Amino acid sequence: KAGVTQTPRYLIKTRGQQVTLSCSPISGHRSVSWYQQTPGQGLQFLFEYFSETQRNKGNFPGRFSGRQFSNSRSEMNVSTLELGDSALYLCASSRGGSGPEAFFGQGTRLTVV
Amino acid sequence: SQQGEEDPQALSIQEGENATMNCSYKTSINNLQWYRQNSGRGLVHLILIRSNEREKHSGRLRVTLDTSKKSSSLLITASRAADTASYFCATENTDKLIFGTGTRLQVFP
Numbered sequence: 571k572a573g574v575t576q577t578p579r580y581l582i583k584t585r586g587q588q589v590t591l592s593c594s595p596i597s598g599h600r601s602v603s604w605y606q607q608t609p610g611q612g613l614q615f616l617f618e619y620f621s622e623t624q625r626n627k628g629n630f631p632g633r634f635s636g637r638q639f640s641n642s643r644s645e646m647n648v649s650t651l652e653l654g655d656s657a658l659y660l661c662a663s664s665r666g667g668s669g670p671e672a673f674f675g676q677g678t679r680l681t682v683v
Numbered sequence: 684s685q686q687g688e689e690d691p692q693a694l695s696i697q698e699g700e701n702a703t704m705n706c707s708y709k710t711s712i713n714n715l716q717w718y719r720q721n722s723g724r725g726l727v728h729l730i731l732i733r734s735n736e737r738e739k740h741s742g743r744l745r746v747t748l749d750t751s752k753k754s755s756s757l758l759i760t761a762s763r764a765a766d767t768a769s770y771f772c773a774t775e776n777t778d779k780l781i782f783g784t785g786t787r788l789q790v791f792p
Binding site for chain 2: 671677
């Protein structure tokens with residue numbers, strides 16, 4: 571079956587702009603989580619959605635938001651981009667519920683200039 | 684920060700040697716998972732150990748968990764050059780994965 575698909579793979583934006591990243595989970599998976607990975611901070615949890623509801627949220631400012639659609643596809647949005655938002659953004663899908671492994675997409679590499 | 688820590692940060696070994704990575708975490712957990720990441724790409728799930736388990740094996744991988752010490756270790760036996768990657772532990776609680784800082788493993792042929 572198809573894996574987790576993230577689009578776009580690479581993105582260059584200017585400070586102050588906003589960006590939307592997309593994630594299509596594995597078919598049948600209802601949980602989608604987003605992570606930010608930077609050399610300095612490592613892998614940081616952004617938020618998790620299950621059946622269109624945000625269940626968990628990490629310690630990121632309100633500029634970072636997300637949503638999940640009825641087909642489980644998810645988007646995350648970052649408004650008023652800052653240089654420090656440059657990172658690899660990873661999406662992971664799982665069946666949901668305690669225990670199941672997470673399947674990750676290849677990530678979107680965002681560069682803010 | 685809830686983030687766990689891994690030790691060592693980096694490890695270089697020769698093919699055929701064993702590699703051991705340690706992970707310490709801070710909160711109570713339902714399970715602990717290990718992931719592998721090749722340079723700048725997505726993570727791949729390796730193995731999961733539940734909080735009531737002490738040891739688990741999968742192929743050349745052996746994972747231990749000590750909940751009293753809030754620590755885990757990953758042993759890769761008979762390493763290969765293809766094992767070169769970053770390895771992360773992740774603790775799961777309330778459907779949220781919290782990742783450690785990672786260990787960069789380099790295996791020289």
